[in-house]
Amino acid sequence: MTGIKDLAQHLGVSIGTVSRALNNKIDVNQETRERVLKAAQELGYVPNQAGRSLRQGNTGLIGFILETDPEGMMQGDLFFIRVFDGMQSVLSEYGLNLMVMMAPSSEQSDEYLKKIVARGLADALVLSATRRVDQRIDFLSDQNVPFVTLGRSQTDRGQPWLDLDFEGVVVHAIDRLTAQGHKRIALVVPEKDLNYRTVMQTVYKKQLEKYGLTFDPSLVIEINPGENSGVALASLVLEMENRPTAVILSDQLHPFGLYRGLADRGLVPGRDLAMLGVSARLASVLSPNLTHYRFKLFDLGQRVAHALIHRLPHLTQEADPPVVRECVPFTFVEGESG
Amino acid sequence: MTGIKDLAQHLGVSIGTVSRALNNKIDVNQETRERVLKAAQELGYVPNQAGRSLRQGNTGLIGFILETDPEGMMQGDLFFIRVFDGMQSVLSEYGLNLMVMMAPSSEQSDEYLKKIVARGLADALVLSATRRVDQRIDFLSDQNVPFVTLGRSQTDRGQPWLDLDFEGVVVHAIDRLTAQGHKRIALVVPEKDLNYRTVMQTVYKKQLEKYGLTFDPSLVIEINPGENSGVALASLVLEMENRPTAVILSDQLHPFGLYRGLADRGLVPGRDLAMLGVSARLASVLSPNLTHYRFKLFDLGQRVAHALIHRLPHLTQEADPPVVRECVPFTFVEGESG
DNA sequence: TTGTACGCGTTATCAA
DNA sequence: TTGATAACGCGTACAA
Numbered sequence: 001m002t003g004i005k006d007l008a009q010h011l012g013v014s015i016g017t018v019s020r021a022l023n024n025k026i027d028v029n030q031e032t033r034e035r036v037l038k039a040a041q042e043l044g045y046v047p048n049q050a051g052r053s054l055r056q057g058n059t060g061l062i063g064f065i066l067e068t069d070p071e072g073m074m075q076g077d078l079f080f081i082r083v084f085d086g087m088q089s090v091l092s093e094y095g096l097n098l099m100v101m102m103a104p105s106s107e108q109s110d111e112y113l114k115k116i117v118a119r120g121l122a123d124a125l126v127l128s129a130t131r132r133v134d135q136r137i138d139f140l141s142d143q144n145v146p147f148v149t150l151g152r153s154q155t156d157r158g159q160p161w162l163d164l165d166f167e168g169v170v171v172h173a174i175d176r177l178t179a180q181g182h183k184r185i186a187l188v189v190p191e192k193d194l195n196y197r198t199v200m201q202t203v204y205k206k207q208l209e210k211y212g213l214t215f216d217p218s219l220v221i222e223i224n225p226g227e228n229s230g231v232a233l234a235s236l237v238l239e240m241e242n243r244p245t246a247v248i249l250s251d252q253l254h255p256f257g258l259y260r261g262l263a264d265r266g267l268v269p270g271r272d273l274a275m276l277g278v279s280a281r282l283a284s285v286l287s288p289n290l291t292h293y294r295f296k297l298f299d300l301g302q303r304v305a306h307a308l309i310h311r312l313p314h315l316t317q318e319a320d321p322p323v324v325r326e327c328v329p330f331t332f333v334e335g336e337s338g
Numbered sequence: 339m340t341g342i343k344d345l346a347q348h349l350g351v352s353i354g355t356v357s358r359a360l361n362n363k364i365d366v367n368q369e370t371r372e373r374v375l376k377a378a379q380e381l382g383y384v385p386n387q388a389g390r391s392l393r394q395g396n397t398g399l400i401g402f403i404l405e406t407d408p409e410g411m412m413q414g415d416l417f418f419i420r421v422f423d424g425m426q427s428v429l430s431e432y433g434l435n436l437m438v439m440m441a442p443s444s445e446q447s448d449e450y451l452k453k454i455v456a457r458g459l460a461d462a463l464v465l466s467a468t469r470r471v472d473q474r475i476d477f478l479s480d481q482n483v484p485f486v487t488l489g490r491s492q493t494d495r496g497q498p499w500l501d502l503d504f505e506g507v508v509v510h511a512i513d514r515l516t517a518q519g520h521k522r523i524a525l526v527v528p529e530k531d532l533n534y535r536t537v538m539q540t541v542y543k544k545q546l547e548k549y550g551l552t553f554d555p556s557l558v559i560e561i562n563p564g565e566n567s568g569v570a571l572a573s574l575v576l577e578m579e580n581r582p583t584a585v586i587l588s589d590q591l592h593p594f595g596l597y598r599g600l601a602d603r604g605l606v607p608g609r610d611l612a613m614l615g616v617s618a619r620l621a622s623v624l625s626p627n628l629t630h631y632r633f634k635l636f637d638l639g640q641r642v643a644h645a646l647i648h649r650l651p652h653l654t655q656e657a658d659p660p661v662v663r664e665c666v667p668f669t670f671v672e673g674e675s676g
Numbered sequence: 677t678t679g680t681a682c683g684c685g686t687t688a689t690c691a692a
Numbered sequence: 693t694t695g696a697t698a699a700c701g702c703g704t705a706c707a708a
Contacts, residue, residue, distance in 0.1 A: 019688090029693055048457065085406045121399075282565050355679075
């Protein structure tokens with residue numbers, strides 16, 4: 001592992017000169033710069049991150065805190081990797097690297113976050129799975145750590161966020177379903193107190209009112225994410241005393257389970273139960289086609305990255321960097337399921 | 339952000355004492371140790387990683403190099419997150435953290451790897467998507483970076499690896515299919531020159547011989563991973579002049595696409611085309627049930643982590659640490675698809 | 677048992 | 693334009 005010292009010795013110049021040459025400082029002779037760059041290339045020199053971090057106080061790493069579900073039912077399996085890809089595509093332009101950290105399910109996730117921050121591992125963080133009231137946001141604000149959340153929260157510390165347009169989804173879904181004559185429309189949300197659950201519930205109620213439909217609490221179904229829950233959902237819905245004729249699903253994997261559950265009973269999505277899905281990757285393999293709302297995840301990742309860049313003053317010479325707060329729009333994909 | 343200096347000042351002792359107390363050195367007064375630990379807790383002191391790394395030459399981070407497919411068709415969407423979870427569960431016991439790095443699709447992945455290594459970000463690495471001949475293995479060996487590969491390779495530098503028992507799968511699959519009377523059995527493998535492609539092909543040929551079946555190259559189908567390829571697979575297979583009666587699939591998402599493709603033609607998996615899948619999460623939602631080979635991914639992750647720990651001499655006082663090289667076994671899940 | 681001082685690799689400041 | 697040197701936070705050898 002060649003260090004800057006080796007490089008300097010090899011060239012017969014001082015380490016200061018080498019450092020300046022490599023970091024594009026102005027006050028260095030053109031010829032020496034070229035010699036240094038060439039030698040660095042040849043010897044495969046790459047600056048040690050620890051030394052660099054220690055000196056300049058930043059690491060060039062962006063941490064994404066990924067929380068896994070204790071039961072291993074990651075709602076995000078099909079979601080996050082594409083987002084990561086989008087993020088990295090932007091971060092690369094700024095010489096930054098995305099570092100995904102697995103918040104160990106055993107440890108209290110807030111504790112984990114504290115350690116990551118205090119160790120000074122990352123220059124900025126991305127939080128996901130935002131709760132309605134989210135202590136992590138308070139913590140990061142207090143610590144002055146630049147961060148962006150993927151998902152909104154009622155905990156508002158002026159932080160930038162990006163989110164999916166859940167309101168738009170519910171509005172569109174209920175417009176559509178009522179137009180088709182549905183009067184009993186169920187909404188399926190996660191058990192966990194994630195912020196989008198509240199968002200969807202709120203809009204759901206409002207939309208029902210708009211159409212003069214009475215709100216029935218039993219039609220808001222709280223259930224874990226994952227395909228197996230989707231299967232369970234079938235019995236749950238079909239065995240209700242006054243069962244819904246349509247279901248709005250928020251988890252990506254629920255449609256798969258529900259299709260299966262219906263199939264086992266000889267029922268057909270769309271004909272026997274209307275069904276709308278959200279952000280369902282793999283949706284194209286369902287038959288009959290799933291009517292659903294699609295989000296561009298790669299694009300979302302890119303936006304998250306940009307929002308983050310605005311929070312890193314040493315990278316942008318922006319006088320007054322904007323606080324990005326956006327819901328990314330959906331594409332409605334018409335299918336036969338509802 | 340409280341540093342060791344603040345802590346020392348706060349307690350009225352020297353930083354040396356604080357450091358010793360925190361790092362469980364023997365030569366420190368019991369009472370002082372307790373005072374230090376208590377104060378550290380209260381002030382929320384966590385050692386800065388850069389300083390620590392620089393001093394002791396390790397970071398406490400394990401890097402997992404995740405390569406995304408240029409087309410965004412991650413074969414691993416459903417695969418890796420569970421593996422990560424398993425890894426972190428073990429690493430936590432050793433005070434290590436998993437750090438997943440996204441190899442940018444734009445950059446040559448070998449270049450990316452070089453940077454990660456030279457920057458000294460991680461104490462050890464995990465490579466995935468091993469190629470039949472894999473330069474990355476040579477590189478890491480030359481650099482003396484501890485690493486484990488997830489997947490075998492013909493590039494053998496004595497590195498530890500873990501892999502899925504693809505041989506076992508193919509052997510079992512062909513035993514089963516021939517017993518059912520199938521004579522034309524197709525094998526679907528990735529286009530990319532991943533090592534397991536070769537493994538499967540080799541065993542496939544051998545197994546055909548065993549049953550006196552002639553090897554037909556057109557029955558080894560090379561196609562990208564992803565659900566859409568699965569759909570394409572339907573036409574591909576069905577329009578062959580002498581079409582197979584059974585298919586062995588290696589990609590997790592292919593079954594979904596193929597089910598769809600068959601459904602569109604009014605065909606039923608198992609009845610019109612026998613079909614065996616590998617490591618298919620979400621398989622439980624397919625109807626008719628998919629016959630497939632299941633792997634315990636969390637468990638796999640744990641094994642990878644242990645294999646890695648053996649490579650970190652400063653953690654284990656093992657005189658002669660074993661080089662782990664294991665294929666993890668599958669569970670056969672009988673379904674109706676073949 | 678504790679304090680002092682050095683060095684890890686790098687960048688920044690200042691003097692030459 | 694360049695070289696010498698301090699400083700970043702930490703752990704440890706050595707002196708007290």
